Amino acid sequence: MQIIEELDYQPNILASTLASKRVYSLGVLIPEPQSEEAYWSKPLIGIRQAFNEIQQYGVEIKIYQFKQTDASFFKEKAAELLKEQHDGVVLAPFFSRESKVFIKKLEEREIPFVFIDSNINDSSKISYIGQNSFQSGTLAGKLLDFSVPEDASVLIIHFAKEMDNQNHLVQREMGFYDYFKQKETPSKRHITTIEINDPASNDYFAPIEAGIKKAGNVKGIFVTNSQVYKVAEYLEKYNLRDIRLIGHDLIPTNRDYVRRNMVDFLICQRPEEQGHQSIITLFQHLILKKTVASENYTSIDIITKENLDFYQEFNTNNYGTN
Amino acid sequence: MQIIEELDYQPNILASTLASKRVYSLGVLIPEPQSEEAYWSKPLIGIRQAFNEIQQYGVEIKIYQFKQTDASFFKEKAAELLKEQHDGVVLAPFFSRESKVFIKKLEEREIPFVFIDSNINDSSKISYIGQNSFQSGTLAGKLLDFSVPEDASVLIIHFAKEMDNQNHLVQREMGFYDYFKQKETPSKRHITTIEINDPASNDYFAPIEAGIKKAGNVKGIFVTNSQVYKVAEYLEKYNLRDIRLIGHDLIPTNRDYVRRNMVDFLICQRPEEQGHQSIITLFQHLILKKTVASENYTSIDIITKENLDFYQEFNTNNYGTN
DNA sequence: CTGAAAGCGCTTACAG
DNA sequence: CTGAAAGCGCTTACAG
Numbered sequence: 001m002q003i004i005e006e007l008d009y010q011p012n013i014l015a016s017t018l019a020s021k022r023v024y025s026l027g028v029l030i031p032e033p034q035s036e037e038a039y040w041s042k043p044l045i046g047i048r049q050a051f052n053e054i055q056q057y058g059v060e061i062k063i064y065q066f067k068q069t070d071a072s073f074f075k076e077k078a079a080e081l082l083k084e085q086h087d088g089v090v091l092a093p094f095f096s097r098e099s100k101v102f103i104k105k106l107e108e109r110e111i112p113f114v115f116i117d118s119n120i121n122d123s124s125k126i127s128y129i130g131q132n133s134f135q136s137g138t139l140a141g142k143l144l145d146f147s148v149p150e151d152a153s154v155l156i157i158h159f160a161k162e163m164d165n166q167n168h169l170v171q172r173e174m175g176f177y178d179y180f181k182q183k184e185t186p187s188k189r190h191i192t193t194i195e196i197n198d199p200a201s202n203d204y205f206a207p208i209e210a211g212i213k214k215a216g217n218v219k220g221i222f223v224t225n226s227q228v229y230k231v232a233e234y235l236e237k238y239n240l241r242d243i244r245l246i247g248h249d250l251i252p253t254n255r256d257y258v259r260r261n262m263v264d265f266l267i268c269q270r271p272e273e274q275g276h277q278s279i280i281t282l283f284q285h286l287i288l289k290k291t292v293a294s295e296n297y298t299s300i301d302i303i304t305k306e307n308l309d310f311y312q313e314f315n316t317n318n319y320g321t322n
Numbered sequence: 323m324q325i326i327e328e329l330d331y332q333p334n335i336l337a338s339t340l341a342s343k344r345v346y347s348l349g350v351l352i353p354e355p356q357s358e359e360a361y362w363s364k365p366l367i368g369i370r371q372a373f374n375e376i377q378q379y380g381v382e383i384k385i386y387q388f389k390q391t392d393a394s395f396f397k398e399k400a401a402e403l404l405k406e407q408h409d410g411v412v413l414a415p416f417f418s419r420e421s422k423v424f425i426k427k428l429e430e431r432e433i434p435f436v437f438i439d440s441n442i443n444d445s446s447k448i449s450y451i452g453q454n455s456f457q458s459g460t461l462a463g464k465l466l467d468f469s470v471p472e473d474a475s476v477l478i479i480h481f482a483k484e485m486d487n488q489n490h491l492v493q494r495e496m497g498f499y500d501y502f503k504q505k506e507t508p509s510k511r512h513i514t515t516i517e518i519n520d521p522a523s524n525d526y527f528a529p530i531e532a533g534i535k536k537a538g539n540v541k542g543i544f545v546t547n548s549q550v551y552k553v554a555e556y557l558e559k560y561n562l563r564d565i566r567l568i569g570h571d572l573i574p575t576n577r578d579y580v581r582r583n584m585v586d587f588l589i590c591q592r593p594e595e596q597g598h599q600s601i602i603t604l605f606q607h608l609i610l611k612k613t614v615a616s617e618n619y620t621s622i623d624i625i626t627k628e629n630l631d632f633y634q635e636f637n638t639n640n641y642g643t644n
Numbered sequence: 645c646t647g648a649a650a651g652c653g654c655t656t657a658c659a660g
Numbered sequence: 661c662t663g664a665a666a667g668c669g670c671t672t673a674c675a676g
Contacts, residue, residue: 014336014378015669018652022671056336132632139628146566146586147468179628184583244468261506264468300629306461306501307622310454337653340668344655 013288017057024286025060026279027086029077029102030116031094032065037252039226039271040065043116046275047090054283061279062086071095078102082109088282089113093120096167112285116278117271118167127281129296131269133168136300137175137224138182140246143265143302144220145179145189147244152219153190155211159204159227161197169224172248176222190215208234223247228266232257250303250311258305266303268311273298335379335610345380346608348601349408351399351424352438353416354387359574361548361593362387365438368597369412376605383601384408393417400424404431410604411435415442418489434607438600439593440489448607451599451618453591455490458622459497459546460504462568465587465624466542467501467511469566474541475512477533481526481549483519491546494570498544512537530556545569550588554579572625572633580627588625590633595620 003009033041044063051061064081067073074095081089082105089106091113093099103123106113112126119128144154156173160166173193180187192215196207208231212218221243223231228247235243236257246265247254257263277296284290303311325331355363366385373383386403389395396417403411404427411428413435415421425445428435434448441450466476478495482488495515502509514537518529530553534540543565545553550569557565558579568587569576579585599618606612625633 012340012378012669014340015652016671018334018336018340018654019669019671021652056334135628135632139626142626142628297632299623299632301621302624302626302629304461304464304624306457306464307624310457310619310621334653337668338655340670341653341655343668 023058023060024087026088026282027062027064027081027084028090029064029081030092031068039249039251042271043275046272047279050276050279057287059283071098074098086111088286090116090278092117096120114278114281116274126285127292127294127296129274129277132297133171134175136267137172138179139300140222140267141176141179143246144222144244147264148220153215153217154220155215155218156193157211157221157223157231158195159225172224204230205234218243220244226251226254228263229253229257232262236262258308261305268301268303270298339379345382346409347382348410348604349384349386349403350412351386351403352414353390361571361573364593365597368594369601372598372601379609381605393420396420408433410608412438412600414439418442436600436603438596449603449614449616449618451596454619455493456497458589459494460501461622462544462589463498463501465568466544466566469586470542475537475539476542477537477540478515479533479543479545479553480517481547494546526552527556540565542566548573548576550585551575551579554584558584580630583627590623590625592620
């Protein structure tokens with residue numbers, strides 16, 4: 001050991017993985033994308049990319065996708081995962097109660113895990129990879145405050161079924177209000193929040209219209225998730241071009257509305273990068289035996305018509321061989 | 323060959339580099355940072371990071387830094403680089419005429435090279451890694467247009483000695499004007515440009531003040547490079563808090579002014595990522611024999627007080643062993 | 645429990 | 661020019 005120290009010996013990972021034919025198996029438990037290009041298709045892209053980069057090191061990845069509509073789907077897939085022998089797990093703790101049960105089992109078996117997208121505190125996670133929703137809310141507040149005349153009011157719209165299960169959205173709203181509270185000169189801006197609950201319904205124009213009417217003199221709208229395109233559709237139909245619109249996530253529909261100047265800003269969180277990072281973090285922990293950061297917040301990107309094209313391609317500086 | 327095709331044989335890079343003890347030497351020719359935390363210190367961080375990741379593959383990197391003040395320094399360092407036997411070169415073509423001479427020599431010796439930061443067309447480069455300055459200018463235009471009342475005017479300030487050697491700044495200015503030209507309802511916004519030429523002088527308050535006076539009713543200022551802190555200093559001193567300020571690059575001084583709400587937006591181009599990517603691109607070309615993209619534009623990030631903290635750390639999803 | 649041998653999938657100098 | 665042998669820096673089954 002003294003000589004190792006003296007010579008600053010670094011083992012050769014290439015030789016090591018070549019010699020030991022050991023295989024590392026990773027399990028990934030994430031929501032199923034609601035459609036082909038929906039949000040949860042993005043982390044998968046990053047996960048596949050990471051797999052390409054590190055499969056040479058003997059890594060195998062198995063994906064378990066659960067439907068987001070009911071916690072029972074989560075439990076089912078979690079049970080499936082536990083039947084296999086995995087060396088590490090990536091987990092989106094979408095349903096917090098069920099996730100806690102699942103985590104306990106991972107801990108019993110001493111399987112290391114990382115969270116992606118959402119976090120659960122007081123767990124023995126290796127790392128959390130995701131966004132800071134509160135801060136992204138303050139950012140939305142600033143952007144609307146800058147873009148909307150001082151005497152006009154702004155409207156926050158949640159498109160969500162059960163708000164208490166949607167911690168991200170709550171955090172974003174809290175951050176939004178906080179921006180106005182923290183201003184040097186306290187803001188007298190009129191802010192209203194509405195919830196549009198029925199995700200299945202195609203009749204979202206009516207509640208949007210009602211919300212705008214009720215708030216009065218609305219010149220800015222913040223939609224707390226990716227369904228901002230619904231409001232864009234409404235504004236475009238009635239040609240309400242003096243209302244500034246901010247939403248989340250660079251999905252194709254939103255992109256088109258940004259291009260047509262109907263959505264002014266999209267706030268994004270690099271889901272591909274998150275997927276990629278979740279696998280790489282496990283790889284670093286398991287194979288490279290490195291210590292990894294216990295929290296890994298991805299950047300909060302502001303996307304407009306002008307810089308949109310430079311956020312299209314996912315590039316992780318891949319130097320894998322495939 | 324037929325069997326290779328049939329079995330979809332993929333050579334094992336690990337085994338290959340382990341067996342062949344060949345060393346790849348890379349030369350990097352970039353400007354010397356003007357101070358410890360100045361712009362050109364950032365790409366170096368990414369370059370070092372990339373080195374850590376790939377040194378196991380037998381990569382050596384030698385850095386040649388030239389003073390930005392005179393082309394003769396560039397020529398000197400370029401000559402030094404050519405004396406060594408390098409297998410690939412990263413080059414910031416800061417002085418275009420001298421760079422073209424240098425490139426010709428690289429081409430004669432069949433040494434592949436990538437550009438970083440600036441591009442030279444019609445060259446046999448492997449890749450260009452950098453920003454799109456014109457688009458970042460249109461973005462600055464939009465942000466100021468949104469933040470400044472319609473009847474107020476905006477001011478563009480160049481801090482630069484020789485504008486004809488500063489293609490980035492020219493492009494940014496052109497993009498800025500173009501935003502207003504391309505608007506659906508043509509903008510009647512009054513825009514003025516001034517150049518503050520003497521970089522050594524500490525007396526920049528006078529020309530800034532003169533510029534603002536001359537333009538009249540200025541409520542927004544766009545500084546085309548990282549020296550936006552000079553204007554922030556001026557605005558803070560005279561407590562001109564109703565003037566919106568946009569500039570470039572996340573250097574420490576600018577960061578502080580963003581925190582204090584004196585700079586409203588910084589437009590950034592991820593210099594560390596550019597440095598990292600330049601080395602990885604050569605690595606992919608030389609060692610992995612992959613084809614690389616001939617153009618690699620980094621994102622144009624918008625940084626505000628609210629998302630600043632999530633752009634601090636350079637994270638390339640490193641999975642190197644050091 | 646210890647230590648030498650075989651082997652991971654390649655490259656390269658060398659014998660024929 | 662071709663092909664078998666040695667070796668890159670490790671791991672792991674195995675003999676002692």
